[in-house]
Amino acid sequence: MTLLSTRRFLQIAGLSAASLLLVACGKKEPPAPAPVASAPAAAPARVYVVGTDAAYAPFESQNEKGEIVGFDIEVVQAIAAKAGIEVKFVNTPWEGIFNALAQGDRDMIVSAVTITEERKATIDFSNPYFDAQQLIAVKDNSKVSKFADLKKLKVGVQTGTTGDEAVTKLLGKTSAAIKRFESTPLALKELEAGGVDAVVADNGVIIHYVANNPGGKFKTVADKDFVPEQYGIAIKKGNTELQAKVNKGLADIKADGSYDKIFAKYFGAPPTVPAAATAAAPASAASK
Numbered sequence: 285m286t287l288l289s290t291r292r293f294l295q296i297a298g299l300s301a302a303s304l305l306l307v308a309c310g311k312k313e314p315p316a317p318a319p320v321a322s323a324p325a326a327a328p329a330r331v332y333v334v335g336t337d338a339a340y341a342p343f344e345s346q347n348e349k350g351e352i353v354g355f356d357i358e359v360v361q362a363i364a365a366k367a368g369i370e371v372k373f374v375n376t377p378w379e380g381i382f383n384a385l386a387q388g389d390r391d392m393i394v395s396a397v398t399i400t401e402e403r404k405a406t407i408d409f410s411n412p413y414f415d416a417q418q419l420i421a422v423k424d425n426s427k428v429s430k431f432a433d434l435k436k437l438k439v440g441v442q443t444g445t446t447g448d449e450a451v452t453k454l455l456g457k458t459s460a461a462i463k464r465f466e467s468t469p470l471a472l473k474e475l476e477a478g479g480v481d482a483v484v485a486d487n488g489v490i491i492h493y494v495a496n497n498p499g500g501k502f503k504t505v506a507d508k509d510f511v512p513e514q515y516g517i518a519i520k521k522g523n524t525e526l527q528a529k530v531n532k533g534l535a536d537i538k539a540d541g542s543y544d545k546i547f548a549k550y551f552g553a554p555p556t557v558p559a560a561a562t563a564a565a566p567a568s569a570a571s572k
């Protein structure tokens with residue numbers, strides 16, 4: 285008798301303790317099932333760490349408060365909201381940014397990263413989210429009118445970018461006339477100071493810098509021989525689960541107009557004609 289009632293007491297006590305706990309947590313969940321190993325609990329919300337080289341306005345930069353802001357940031361935030369994932373942006377130097385991804389220190393890289401065949405060997409990419417092309421910045425009294433004119437000049441680039449690749453191809457691997465900088469704004473400052481004759485970098489960044497530094501007396505020179513580029517969000521090779529989530533989120537923000545809103549905020553008008561198509565390539569060839 286005594287034994288039975290004790291057990292019964294414990295059962296009741298156990299139950300009410302459980303419900304007390306539920307009340308305390310403020311959760312309206314059904315009573316917890318028996319603790320069997322099979323039932324997978326909802327995984328704790330994981331925060332995806334997004335690396336970005338935040339010296340690349342208007343795509344990513346730091347405001348006066350030190351917050352990382354820009355087109356890329358808003359695109360990834362919108363994608364994350366659709367995909368139901370949490371993201372945190374961490375300023376990461378461009379040199380070594382893909383290493384940080386490979387090492388697992390970053391889950392994604394959003395940094396105006398051009399999708400290239402070479403990079404695809406070691407990195408996975410989301411679907412493209414932006415069309416770009418190289419552009420030349422020179423002083424406004426420069427005689428440069430096309431890319432080939434840079435052959436005999438000193439040219440500034442950001443190390444390891446597609447601009448670096450293009451200039452290396454033109455001037456040769458061992459050329460001492462190529463000045464490599466750790467950021468694109470540093471290369472442009474050197475142009476202003478007269479240390480280089482030209483800078484080659486992504487059109488969006490050059491246009492933004494020239495517009496915001498009228499004192500620098502720059503002009504831009506386009507060349508249709510620069511190949512069309514497309515930005516993608518870089519994801520660790522093999523992480524197909526995250527890649528699928530990001531691609532789904534990207535498709536969603538393109539479908540519901542939120543991508544166009546972000547685009548218009550930074551670039552004025554919605555992306556009607558892809559930059560790749562304007563660059564004289566037939567539309568079909570642009571999406572290789």
Ligand code: ARG
Pocket residue numbers: 336337338339340344378395396397398399442444445446447468486
């Ligand atoms: N689009 C170029 C590339 O992928 C330059 C990107 C540089 N991005 C940056 N945030 N610094 O090589």
